[in-house]
Amino acid sequence: MTQQRTIAWVQSPAEFPDTDSALQQPNGLLAASETLNPDWLLASYKRGIFPWYNQGEPVLWWSPSPRAVLFTDEFKVSRSLRKALRKAQADPDRQITLNHDFEGVMRACAAPRSDEAGTWITEEIIQAYCGLHARGLAHSVEHWHHNELVGGLYCVSLGRMVYGESMFSRQTDASKIAFACFVSWLIEQNVHIIDCQQATRHLLSMGAREIDRQQFETALVHAASQPPLTWAPRQLEWTHD
Template identity: 55%
Template sequence: MIPWLDDNAPFPDVSLALTEADGAPGLLAAGGDLSPERLLDAYRHGIFPWFSAGQPILWWSTDPRMVLFTERFTVSHSLKKTLKKVQRSMSTDGRWQIRFDSAFEQVMRACAAPRADGAGTWITEDIVRGYGGLHRRGYAHSVETWLDGRLVGGAYGVCIGRMFYGESMFARVTDASKIALAYLVHFLRKQGVVLIDCQQETAHLASLGAAPISRAAFIAHLRQATRQPPIENWHPIDLF
């Protein structure tokens, strides 16, 4: 059994999360709320919410933890060509643009839209409201790919100090989410962010250079990184 969190109840220690043998590896607790205070407390302890509509709020701390070291971000030859095209356009005709934080809720709702594979979404209205609150406080950020004035891709996540927690990405044209991610990773690396939390292990993330590390190593890193000064000025930086 996992504990039920009343509004003011603290999170249990992450070592108490369920294991593979329990059938829900990483599940730690249920209940509570999605207030900015609760969400920030969760992220500072390596915990994240993940649940579907109709379920209670479920809190997770997976072991191992999928992370992307910013120095190990992998750019394929074809993506590099695309990124050079985008960067040329940004300085010439302006058809392509990369922006930070200009359409945070739009990005969230695009990430929540049904996918081509028919998969449902975990980004409920409660999640949109909760992370919107973090965004207004300066803790949640979006990176966006725009083409001819239309939002075509992007990603969003949470940043505390020099620790970034990736949440979700979307693309409406080929490579639009990877373009956004490349600019985000480049910016974060320049700001001294060593790794990005990816939460769940997937083949797609692995293809970009992400890899699992132990929860203990992840927690040790975030304790140090979240104590660093916050990033003040979010803006895209030229890749080349």
């Protein structure tokens, strides 16, 4: 009889077990805790661990293998997205901005979606990541149309390691346009890798691929040790054709 493996209940980030002890099924489940706050997030992201759980559950911590990542020089722009980017750039009523409304983006990502039963972005998650944003370690990209927020995404960044979290769209291609402009800016900043956590058809279509945990953690250590980016609020544009 196969012995069922269990996960660790941790009382502090220092108690996170080695990531190679994560379960294979469900893929990457590593530990559980009662607490989530910016200190826990910072400690976990340094090791490539992230929280993902539902309302009413303990905080569940994950380190999946394989891991979905996007190498920025492999970013794919479809013909339809390239057309949408050109149209957006020609529209004076559209702007793509960096770090103009972090909490607004998070709450938009948390809003109910027609294809999902609920959201993992709880109020506890929002407050923890807003705390990380206040420390200059979590960031947002906004897509505005007529001064209304129509799409965007948020992420965490340590050094030149960027961890993508979630995105939303209220108009067709709004998040894709924001993401493309963000990748273009990251390339200019010498950022080579974005953690996508889980492979989805949406991300794979834009060039994301899977690598094993060891490859990911090696890339993470190298990127996170680089000088941090300057995340001052600004406008972003697509500059790489």
